[in-house]
Amino acid sequence: MSDDRGSAALEFITVGVILLVPLVYLIVALGSIQEHTLGAEAAARHLARAIALAPDAETAAAHGDLVVESIAEQYGIDHGALEVSVTCTPRTAECPVPGALMTVTVATRMPLPLVPPVLGFDAAASIPVEGTAVQKVSRLWGTR
Template structure:
């Protein structure tokens, strides 16, 4: 019987010494793949929260504006409704609201009131020094058009 070549003997010895390395490789690969995946899920969840915040803020601000009994109290009601919606999703004090009217005065029957809510969503777990160099925020906005009721009497 022939003896195997010396390099085959070395390869067989090293191949036999692989006991337990599959677990180490699996853990290393799992960490390498799961960390970016978890970050992606966190980022998408935060963007979705921003989307919910601006949609709800624009909608509620428009409703609050057109249901005000006096024209002077309408902007304050709209801002308060938008602030509640922003706070509900964790964006308290960060959201912006703008309201425009299609007619003058704004409470003309069947006039359109357009309310636009905007928030800037910072990406999670990014240090402040990196934010100064690279823009790591995503602006999210939503617009709602509400109509002033035709037959409602206002003072």
């Protein structure tokens, strides 16, 4: 007969650690993804509102830059990694135009935590995140 006393605790600790480490990593990764998602959505929403409320295109551009920079800082997003696009319906050469329906899209990539920047692993292990907002531009936009 073999003596198995004390091996249950060791097995429990081993299996617990093997299951606990991936679970903690998953929770941290999902939290980071959620933070970046909320940041992209907030940036799109606030940028659309800042552009729609601006009196002219120059003010809209200045306020838009400040809004995106502020949101990126608040949510811990790399400002240089944000891709912002503004489109209008109906499609025109300039956007925004008075009376148009403006769609603002903010996109970025969220690198997974603890992935080393070796051989491009950090770029390969990143999650695309995007936020979109739609805002109606006043018919009097740019005339004030």
